[in-house]
Amino acid sequence: xxxxxxxxxxxxxxxxxxxxxxxxxxxxxxxxxxxxxxxxxxxxxxxxxxxxxxxxxxxxxxxxxxxxxxxxxxxxxxxxxxxxxxxxxxxxxxxxxxxxxxxxxxxxxxxxxxxxxxxxxxxxxxxxxxxxxxxxxxxxxxxxxxxxxxxxxxxxxxxxxxxxxxxxxxxxxxxxxxxxxxxxxxxxxxxxxxxxxxxxxxxxxxxxxxxxxxxxxxxxxxxxxxxxxxxxxxxxxxxxxxxxxxxxxxxxxxxxxxxxxxxxxxxxx
Amino acid sequence: xxxxxxxxxxxxxxxxxxxxxxxxxxxxxxxxxxxxxxxxxxxxxxxxxxxxxxxxxxxxxxxxxxxxxxxxxxxxxxxxxxxxxxxxxxxxxxxxxxxxxxxxxxxxxxxxxxxxxxxxxxxxxxxxxxxxxxxxxxxxxxxxxxxxxxxxxxxxxxxxxxxxxxxxxxxxxxxxxxxxxxxxxxxxxxxxxxxxxxxxxxxxxxxxxxxxxxxxxxxxxxxxxxxxxxxxxxxxxxxxxxxxxxxxxxxxxxxxxxxxxxxxxxxxxxxxxxxxxxxxxxxxxxxxxx
Numbered sequence: 112x113x114x115x116x117x118x119x120x121x122x123x124x125x126x127x128x129x130x131x132x133x134x135x136x137x138x139x140x141x142x143x144x145x146x147x148x149x150x151x152x153x154x155x156x157x158x159x160x161x162x163x164x165x166x167x168x169x170x171x172x173x174x175x176x177x178x179x180x181x182x183x184x185x186x187x188x189x190x191x192x193x194x195x196x197x198x199x200x201x202x203x204x205x206x207x208x209x210x211x212x213x214x215x216x217x218x219x220x221x222x223x224x225x226x227x228x229x230x231x232x233x234x235x236x237x238x239x240x241x242x243x244x245x246x247x248x249x250x251x252x253x254x255x256x257x258x259x260x261x262x263x264x265x266x267x268x269x270x271x272x273x274x275x276x277x278x279x280x281x282x283x284x285x286x287x288x289x290x291x292x293x294x295x296x297x298x299x300x301x302x303x304x305x306x307x308x309x310x311x312x313x314x315x316x317x318x319x320x321x322x323x324x325x326x327x328x329x330x331x332x333x334x335x336x337x338x339x340x341x342x343x344x345x346x347x348x349x350x351x352x353x354x355x356x357x358x359x360x361x362x363x364x365x366x367x368x369x370x371x372x373x374x375x376x377x378x379x380x
Numbered sequence: 381x382x383x384x385x386x387x388x389x390x391x392x393x394x395x396x397x398x399x400x401x402x403x404x405x406x407x408x409x410x411x412x413x414x415x416x417x418x419x420x421x422x423x424x425x426x427x428x429x430x431x432x433x434x435x436x437x438x439x440x441x442x443x444x445x446x447x448x449x450x451x452x453x454x455x456x457x458x459x460x461x462x463x464x465x466x467x468x469x470x471x472x473x474x475x476x477x478x479x480x481x482x483x484x485x486x487x488x489x490x491x492x493x494x495x496x497x498x499x500x501x502x503x504x505x506x507x508x509x510x511x512x513x514x515x516x517x518x519x520x521x522x523x524x525x526x527x528x529x530x531x532x533x534x535x536x537x538x539x540x541x542x543x544x545x546x547x548x549x550x551x552x553x554x555x556x557x558x559x560x561x562x563x564x565x566x567x568x569x570x571x572x573x574x575x576x577x578x579x580x581x582x583x584x585x586x587x588x589x590x591x592x593x594x595x596x597x598x599x600x601x602x603x604x605x606x607x608x609x610x611x612x613x614x615x616x617x618x619x620x621x622x623x624x625x626x627x628x629x630x631x632x633x634x635x636x637x638x639x640x641x642x643x644x645x646x647x648x649x650x651x652x653x654x655x656x657x658x659x660x661x662x663x664x665x666x667x668x669x670x
Contacts, residue, residue: 115482123468215466219522222430223483224456375393375433378423378464 113225113233120237124203128241131199132248135192139249142188143256146181150264153179170318175340181257181266182274186339189274192249193281193334194314199245200282201306203238204289207231208371209299217376227372235286235364242282250275270346277337277348284333284356285309287363294370298377330355381444383408383530383561384429388438391424398424399585401438406563406578411556413576413593414565421585422565423463426532429563430460442530456484459528463535463565465519469508473518476507477525484526495521498547513539520548524555531555531562537571549575569660601634603663606646607653615645634659 149156156178160168168174172190177183208231211217220230253275257266289309293299317334319325329335329352336356341349384406391398399421406412416422427433429440431451440447442454467476477496481488496503499517510518516539523531531552537545552575556562566572572579573593580590606616607630616624620637635642639656646654 113483115479119479123470214469215464216468218427218432218460218462219467219480221432222455222458222460222462223480224452224454225483226452229452373434376427378427378432 112236113229116220116225116230116233117237117240120234121240124238124241127199127202128244131195132245135195135245135249136252138191138195139188139252140256140259142191143185143260146184146260146264147262149178149184150180150262166322169321169324172321172338172340174321175344181261181264182270182343185253185257185266185271186274186343189339190334193337193339194310196242196245196249196278196282197285197313197333198306198310200242200285201289201309202302203241204286205293205299205305205309206302207234207238207286207290207293209293210302212377213298213300215378218378221376227374228368231368231371235290238286239283242286243279246278246282249278267346270343273342273346273348274339277342277353280353280356280360281333281337284336284360287360287367291363291367291370294367294374381408382406382441383410383443384412384563385441385444386425386429386438387440389425389428389435389440390437391421391428391433392436397421397585398433398436399428399582402582402585402587403438404580404587404590406561408561409556409559410578411552411562411564411576413572413579414563414582415567415569415572415579416582417567420582422567422582423534424585425582426460426534426563426565430455430458430532457529459523459526459531461516461519461523461531461533461536463538465512465515467507467515467518467522469506471507472503473501473505473507473510474503476518477503477522480522481525486526488525488527491527492521492525495524495551498551499544511539513541513544516540517544520551524551529560531560532565533562534565535567536564537566537568545571573660601636601659601663602639602642603655603657603659604631604633604635604642605653605655606631606649606651608649608651611649611651615649616642618642618645634663 160173160178163173165174171187173187176187178187208217211220221227253271257271289306292305292309299305313332313334316328316332317338320328320332320335333356336349336352338349382405384404386405387403389402390400402421402425414422414425424433428435429442429447431447434448443457445454447454471479477492481492499520501514501517501521507515507518516536520536533552537548540548549571552562564572564576576593578591579593581588609629611626611629611631613624613626613631613633616631616633618635618637618641620635622634622636624631624633642656
């Protein structure tokens with residue numbers, strides 16, 4: 112780890128962290144403010160939802176959620192929070208070394224007396240710090256939104272903790288998978304399309320898996336590995352899927368180090 | 381002691397050639413010129429020595445240590461000015477220089493000031509607002525500020541005006557006088573001639589000649605011009621003759637070998653004019669290109 116690189120990397124991402132954190136907070140608080148309306152008219156709401164095609168309800172996981180409860184409603188919003196976090200983490204992952212190479216500043220950094228391992232570790236830790244800030248903001252705004260708008264309705268704080276604890280695993284997945292893909296393809300010209308592709312792709316897979324009830328698709332997407340509806344329904348994580356998720360993250364990280372240490376830094380040609 | 385020792389270094393980018401079987405060495409305190417046309421493999425060689433890229437085969441040592449195994453350690457004493465300068469666009473010059481200095485042990489504030497004054501670099505401007513020449517100056521200050529023992533200059537003068545070039549050359553000479561070894565890559569022969577003691581010529585990825593710059597000019601080739609009425613190149617059927625051009629009774633050629641052989645031939649002709657001179661590096665260079 113090199114403190115200079117860490118600081119530099121962290122500073123470059125600071126603005127982005129603030130924007131993402133504000134966006135996620137706005138999303139959470141705004142949507143959760145409708146909770147009391149939903150909860151008060153639960154019967155009506157469920158009746159209306161029942162009229163929706165079952166495939167559609169399955170795609171959003173609504174078949175497993177009870178929007179009339181605090182956490183049922185929260186887990187519906189949490190899905191969109193996850194989508195935002197996936198895109199953010201994917202963005203940082205894809206950009207971790209590729210932005211530097213694309214803007215050709217990698218020559219500057221790597222001609223300094225630092226090893227590739229130090230560079231990558233510092234960059235990863237800086238990105239993780241940035242993601243953790245957003246993570247903490249989600250924690251705070253979740254508690255705030257629930258406290259503000261839950262009214263008389265009770266909820267199980269332990270389950271909420273399980274949901275919130277899943278965020279860091281979720282972020283690390285997209286960070287490291289983004290990184291390893293960026294190192295596997297020859298050159299990443301623009302980071303955003305990749306991050307959006309990975310984020311939305313995983314989300315769509317998860318929706319399909321809901322519609323089709325397909326078990327193999329479940330294995331592929333972190334939206335199912337850390338499915339909010341599942342956690343709320345069972346009051347626990349789906350342990351095998353979480354372990355699978357962590358394993359993918361670890362393998363991606365290991366492969367990333369292996370590739371980065373051997374990588375030829377592209378030059379202008 | 382050899383500062384740089386390259387043996388049979390080869391680099392392929394997939395199937396594309398980088399450099400092939402390059403071997404040379406540079407002694408401490410030398411200014412070694414590395415000349416070749418664009419795409420010959422000059423930057424590839426430097427990037428291999430900095431371990432920005434990894435060799436396909438062969439090996440290289442800097443300060444007696446293998447570049448692949450001891451990269452970070454070696455780079456502590458290296459200054460690098462790339463041919464194309466790219467820095468973090470959002471940063472100010474001063475912040476970039478501080479960031480650069482933070483990688484080395486010691487306090488370089490004073491030297492940073494001195495170098496920036498010499499190169500007339502404004503430290504408070506943003507990198508994105510700088511012209512190419514000014515970015516190059518950032519590169520120069522950045523490469524020199526930690527007083528490296530070995531300097532890699534990859535086409536350093538591109539973008540600098542003649543006045544700045546002179547200042548830059550003076551700076552490099554000063555550094556060299558302090559014992560700094562310089563590896564100077566360029567395709568501009570004049571500047572290599574002004575600065576370097578030894579040169580390596582690289583062409584299509586292979587070293588074609590390594591020689592003392594004096595030796596290259598004096599011992600190897602003579603540029604001969606003979607004018608006589610109705611003269612053709614026929615009398616000069618000697619081995620070692622190249623670049624023969626005949627025009628209106630004037631014969632121009634390069635000669636490598638014992639100059640007496642040419643003189644004997646000339647003495648047999650009723651000449652109107654004879655010149656024998658050292659070719660410029662440019663002419664030697666073109667000769668290697670062809």
